[in-house]
Amino acid sequence: MSNILDVELLNVEFNINGNYYHAVNDVSFHIKPGETLGLVGESGCGKSVTSLALVRLLSKSARVTGNVLFEGQNLLDLADNEMRKIRGNGIGMIFQEPMTSLNPVYKIGAQISETLLLHRDISAREAFVQSVDMLKKVGIPRPDEIMDEHPHQLSGGMRQRVMIAIAMACNPHLLIADEPTTALDVTIQAQILELMRDISNDFGTSILLITHDLGVVAEMCDRVVVMYAGQIVEQGTVDDIFFNPQHPYTRGLLNAIPKIDARSKQRLQPIEGNVPSLTRMPRGCRFSPRCPHVTDPCKMQSPELFAVDDTHFSRCWMNEKREI
Amino acid sequence: MLKYMVRRVLEAIPTLLGVTVISFIMIHIVPGSPVRILLGNHYTLERAAVLSKELGLNKPLWIQYFIWLGNILHGNFGFSYVYDKPVAHLILQALPHTLIIVVVSILAAHLFAVFLGSVQAYYQDSIFDQIATVINYLFYSMPSFWLGVLLIIVFSINLHWLPSGGIVSSQVSNPGFGDWVRHLILPVGSLFLISVAGWARYMRSSMRESLLQDYVRTARMKGANEFRVVFVHALRNSILPLITMFGLSLPTLLGGALFIEEIFNYPGMGLLYWDAVNSRDYPIIMAITVFLGIVTVLGNLIADILYGIVDPRIQYR
Numbered sequence: 066m067s068n069i070l071d072v073e074l075l076n077v078e079f080n081i082n083g084n085y086y087h088a089v090n091d092v093s094f095h096i097k098p099g100e101t102l103g104l105v106g107e108s109g110c111g112k113s114v115t116s117l118a119l120v121r122l123l124s125k126s127a128r129v130t131g132n133v134l135f136e137g138q139n140l141l142d143l144a145d146n147e148m149r150k151i152r153g154n155g156i157g158m159i160f161q162e163p164m165t166s167l168n169p170v171y172k173i174g175a176q177i178s179e180t181l182l183l184h185r186d187i188s189a190r191e192a193f194v195q196s197v198d199m200l201k202k203v204g205i206p207r208p209d210e211i212m213d214e215h216p217h218q219l220s221g222g223m224r225q226r227v228m229i230a231i232a233m234a235c236n237p238h239l240l241i242a243d244e245p246t247t248a249l250d251v252t253i254q255a256q257i258l259e260l261m262r263d264i265s266n267d268f269g270t271s272i273l274l275i276t277h278d279l280g281v282v283a284e285m286c287d288r289v290v291v292m293y294a295g296q297i298v299e300q301g302t303v304d305d306i307f308f309n310p311q312h313p314y315t316r317g318l319l320n321a322i323p324k325i326d327a328r329s330k331q332r333l334q335p336i337e338g339n340v341p342s343l344t345r346m347p348r349g350c351r352f353s354p355r356c357p358h359v360t361d362p363c364k365m366q367s368p369e370l371f372a373v374d375d376t377h378f379s380r381c382w383m384n385e386k387r388e389i
Numbered sequence: 390m391l392k393y394m395v396r397r398v399l400e401a402i403p404t405l406l407g408v409t410v411i412s413f414i415m416i417h418i419v420p421g422s423p424v425r426i427l428l429g430n431h432y433t434l435e436r437a438a439v440l441s442k443e444l445g446l447n448k449p450l451w452i453q454y455f456i457w458l459g460n461i462l463h464g465n466f467g468f469s470y471v472y473d474k475p476v477a478h479l480i481l482q483a484l485p486h487t488l489i490i491v492v493v494s495i496l497a498a499h500l501f502a503v504f505l506g507s508v509q510a511y512y513q514d515s516i517f518d519q520i521a522t523v524i525n526y527l528f529y530s531m532p533s534f535w536l537g538v539l540l541i542i543v544f545s546i547n548l549h550w551l552p553s554g555g556i557v558s559s560q561v562s563n564p565g566f567g568d569w570v571r572h573l574i575l576p577v578g579s580l581f582l583i584s585v586a587g588w589a590r591y592m593r594s595s596m597r598e599s600l601l602q603d604y605v606r607t608a609r610m611k612g613a614n615e616f617r618v619v620f621v622h623a624l625r626n627s628i629l630p631l632i633t634m635f636g637l638s639l640p641t642l643l644g645g646a647l648f649i650e651e652i653f654n655y656p657g658m659g660l661l662y663w664d665a666v667n668s669r670d671y672p673i674i675m676a677i678t679v680f681l682g683i684v685t686v687l688g689n690l691i692a693d694i695l696y697g698i699v700d701p702r703i704q705y706r
Contacts, residue, residue: 122609146614153612160603168604170625170700180611232609363562 067137069239069271070096070119077111077118077295079343084130086343088114092131092294096239101265103286103303105279105318109340110274111295116241119273120156121148135297136238154184155231161244162293163224167216173200173211173227180234199230202267204260222253229260236268243275258285279322283307288376291315294341294351297370301377311379314354350382359384392692392696393705401686408682409461409675413454422446422468423669444470457675467672471486474677476676479661486556487650487657494577498584499635500544503628505585506592511619514598521589528586537652544575551575554654571573576653582647588634595630599623625699632699636692640685 077089089111096102118129121140133140135155140148152158159164167176177196181187187195193212200208203226216224225245232240234308242261246254262285265272274285282303284288289306291299293316299312310316317336338355341347347354353363362382371384424437424446427512439445445456460467466476509518528536545553599605600623608622643658658677665673674685698701 120610122606148613149612151612152610158610160606162603165603166607168608168626169702172701179613183612228607231607247420340630 068095068134069098069100069136070273071132071134072115072119073134075118075133075143076114076129077114077123079124080128081344083342088127088295088343089118091128092292092295093289094297094300096273097267098238098271098273100287101262101267101274101285102288103282104275104292105275105277105282105289106292107277107340110292112292113243113275115292116158116243116273116275116378119241120152120158149183153180153232153237154235155237156239156241157235157237158241158243159225159228159232160247161247163221163228166225166228169216171215172212173214173216173219176216177212177231178233179226180231184235187331193315196230196234199234199288200227201234202264203230204256205228205230216320221249222251222256225249225253225257226260229257229264233264233268237270239271239273240264240271241275244277245274246281247276247278254281261285279307279318279339283339294346295343296351296380297378298352298380299378300370303372305377309373309377311377311384312352312381313358314352315379317355350380390705393696394694396491400684405679405686407680409458409679410454412678413675414450416669416671417450421667421669423671427470427666445451457672461679463475466676469665469668469670469673471668476672479673480676480680483656483658483661486655487643487646487659490573490577490580490649490657492648493573494580495635495638495642496585496646497577498581498588499631501581502585502588502592503631504623506589507596507619507627509589509593509623511615518593522593525586526588529581531583533583534577534648534650534652537575537649539650540575540579554652556656572655576646576649576655579649579652580642584638584642590608591630591634592627595627596623599627600704602626602653629696629700632692632695634686636690637693639688639691640681643681643684683690684699 072095073093075089075092078085078087092100092111092115104115104230106112113125114127117123118127119133119135119140121129123129129141129358131141138151141150142385143151149250167173174193174196177199178189178192181195182189185192197212200211205211205223205226211219211223211227216227219227229245229246240261245261246257259283261272261274264270271317274281276282286303288302289300290297291306291312293314297316299306299310300308306315307319309318314336317334320334321336323333336355341351341354347364348363349355350359350363350367353359356363360382367383368380368382370378370380372378374386423431423444424440427440428436440446447455448456457467464477466480469476471679472479477514493655505521509521512518519538541553544551553575554572556569559612594610596619600619602623604620604621604626608618613622627685647659647663648654649655650657651663654660658680660674664670665677694704
């Protein structure tokens, strides 16, 4: 079966004081039908920019090149009105901030129905019925009453459920979730993740899950893309990433997770330093200033994404030797 | 809601009383007495004493105030010194003229300012936005009487398109609806231009802020087009500051069309007020002051109720 999404050499540049700087650099990945792909990295590594570039919601100061093939159609070539037919219909998206992502002055019912009315040729009455149905599917109690309420009357977790209902109303084939649980407290996080997993199973929806939380990745994803400073540094199945991490950055991320383990009384090991800014990218490997295994070649030339095996790739010179 | 409104009206009563006390004192402090103005060339001390007694101006100020207040509470606004007619009658005659220019200009100015400000915010910093901003500033900083005179010079004196003042043409034997409308254009136009300039600036900054909000991104993600994003999703969140302006502008416009009515010799509340101040016609001044006080309270109340309609997060307690 062909892929739902093929991203080929996606580049995003921002105009800062007249100069263009790369925020996303030659990013390529794909998502298969029904698959959940995790996009992982620290704040500022280009995850959100990548996701917004896919659906063309970046501001006009951004220059996006490459190919974004959604079910065979290159989204970057579409006219604006054709792109609008994809948003909310073929691709749904939920965001990090459920508290501010809903319009405060409209009722929940109107906000869910809107998606349906924009894409389906149905009456307001039918849209209302389907919206109630959708609220039931995302596990909202008293859906009929909630339809008539405003966002400020709901908690963060409930609002994120409503956002999911909005995103899933037209049964899109791809759901992009940009840090969907970051703003929620832990018990609610687990509920929302479970809901997303159920939806993925029930509807066969593919999910692009953007997160900085490797715990979420382990729980949700089939495959993982690790990003650092606008580049993919490692890509593989969940098992590849968790049990056989290759890139020093991925290992660093894994070491920075607290473990509940009697023996490990050692402290967490943070990755020293910060993500480099767009305007001051290091020469050579972008991770080299923070890398514990840095060697001279690393500082001179940027490594390619070397294949570790069929599904596993790493952008580190250490992996070059394994190339056949 | 009803309880809230009743409470607000009750709360306004002390404020209104305060307003009457202050204005009563102020108009009596202002030099120039109505007696002197009424008698003019016929002024003698004896006649002044008689007239003073007739008008009740010889009593101590605080007694005058309570007599006036008592009359007001009985619905008696007194007689105008100058016109020798009941004040209520004069106000009811002038009010419709003012209402028509104020209502038309407020509505038109708000609609246009909301539209202009929104479009400016959407095309922020474009050539269009910059030109509109300059024009807005131009009208915003222009005194209303100066703009009025300017419009008269251009459209009445030079172009002969529109009458320079009044409400009917004296030389036309049977002035109809069209003639009346022609007389309204310049006063309404002046008020409109000055109001739009300020309100569009508020709308622009408010809309700019709204367009950066997360729910706007959500609307785009649903597949809504840009018109819908701006005029359905962002607009309703952006007009709150304008509602405040609306509440504040109501009394200003009802009384403060003053200069405009004076310039265009337009027989509304402003002109009545203006003439009353010049001739120290105390009953008219006091009546209009009370009227404007009530309108101020009402304007704020209307603004608060509109808030609740536009923004469901606001609740009345």
